[in-house]
Amino acid sequence: MKNIFLVMLIIFSFTTSFAEDDFTNEVVKSTALTQSLFMLEGAGGNITALIGEDGVLLVDDDFAQMADKLVTKLKELGGGVPRYIINTHFHYDHTGGNQVFGKTATIIATTEVRARLMSEQTLWKKQHPAIPVIGFPSLTFDQSLSLHTNNQDIRIVHFAHGHTDGDTVVFFNQGKVVSMGDLYFSGMYPIFHPEHKGRLDGVVKNLKLILNQISSETQIVPGHGPLSNKAELQKYYEMILDSIKTVRQGIKKGLILKQIQNKGINKKWESFSHGYLTTEKWIALIYSDLFPVIISEAS
Numbered sequence: 001m002k003n004i005f006l007v008m009l010i011i012f013s014f015t016t017s018f019a020e021d022d023f024t025n026e027v028v029k030s031t032a033l034t035q036s037l038f039m040l041e042g043a044g045g046n047i048t049a050l051i052g053e054d055g056v057l058l059v060d061d062d063f064a065q066m067a068d069k070l071v072t073k074l075k076e077l078g079g080g081v082p083r084y085i086i087n088t089h090f091h092y093d094h095t096g097g098n099q100v101f102g103k104t105a106t107i108i109a110t111t112e113v114r115a116r117l118m119s120e121q122t123l124w125k126k127q128h129p130a131i132p133v134i135g136f137p138s139l140t141f142d143q144s145l146s147l148h149t150n151n152q153d154i155r156i157v158h159f160a161h162g163h164t165d166g167d168t169v170v171f172f173n174q175g176k177v178v179s180m181g182d183l184y185f186s187g188m189y190p191i192f193h194p195e196h197k198g199r200l201d202g203v204v205k206n207l208k209l210i211l212n213q214i215s216s217e218t219q220i221v222p223g224h225g226p227l228s229n230k231a232e233l234q235k236y237y238e239m240i241l242d243s244i245k246t247v248r249q250g251i252k253k254g255l256i257l258k259q260i261q262n263k264g265i266n267k268k269w270e271s272f273s274h275g276y277l278t279t280e281k282w283i284a285l286i287y288s289d290l291f292p293v294i295i296s297e298a299s
Helices: 002-012 066-075 112-117 199-213 232-253 256-263 267-272 280-299
Strands: 029-032 037-041 047-052 055-059 085-086 106-111 121-123 126-128 139-143 142-149 153-158 168-172 177-185 220-225
Touching: 047 066, 047 168, 055 142, 106 112, 112 139, 139 142, 139 256, 199 232, 199 280, 220 232, 232 256, 232 267, 232 280, 256 280, 267 280
Parallel strands: 055 085, 085 106, 106 139, 177 220
Antiparallel strands: 029 037, 037 047, 047 055, 121 126, 142 153, 153 168, 168 177
C-alpha cells in the first residue's frame, strides 16, 4: 500500500512546485541484482545503478532534491558520484538529478528527451519550465546506442511512442537486467501521455518487442513498482491486450463509456487497479484512445 501511495503522491500530484516539496523524510533503498547492479528506490522513479572500477552508471536519477541521499547510498554500495546517466524519458521524477549531476556526468538520452528538457512542458496540467542548461543530455541518439563499462555490454534502445515519444529501455547483457522506465508500471495499470506523443498501441507494440528480447531469467526494473520478471511482464502485456479487446467490443456494440465501465473488464485484472488509475479510469483511458479508431474503421 505504501508503494502505491508513493506512486500516487509523487508521479501524479503536481499541485505544488518541486522546490516546495519536502523530501526530508525520504530515503533511498537498494536491492542487489548482481554484484555490481542495483535497483534503487527513492522519492521518484526507480533507478538502476551499475557500480564498478569504471565508475557509476545510473539509469534515471530521481528528483534533484534527492541527489545528496542518492550519492550517500551509492557510496554505501562502493560507488560515488555518477559518471554516466541515462534518462529513460523526460518526466521530472526521473530526470531531476540531471541538474545536479550534469556538472560531472555524461547524460545520455534520446533526441526527443533533450528537446523536451530544453523547453517548457505541460505535465498533469502544470507548466514546467526548461530545466537548467547543466542538466541537458550531452549525448543523444535516435535509435540505439551501445556502452561498454564495468564489464557490461549495455544496449540503450529507443522505443518510441509508448509512455512518451522519447522512451528508452536499457539492457545490461551480462547481468541479465533490463531497466524499462515508465513503459512498465509493475503491478499497476499503465499510463501513456498523448500530449507527449505516447500511444496505447505504442505501449503494446513496444512491450511485445521487449518480451521477445528477454529470457525467463531476466530481472526487470520498472519505472515504478517492485522488481519484476518476464512472467510478470507477460501478464501485464496480456492484461493490456484483454482490456483493449473488452473496450473495443463494447464500442462496436454501441455501448457508451459508462456502460462499458459498468460492465468492467475481466476480474482477474483487478489487482492492477491503484489509487490514481482505478479500473474505471483505465477503461476511460482506453476508450479515449480507441474511439477515434473504431469510428474510422466503421466508416
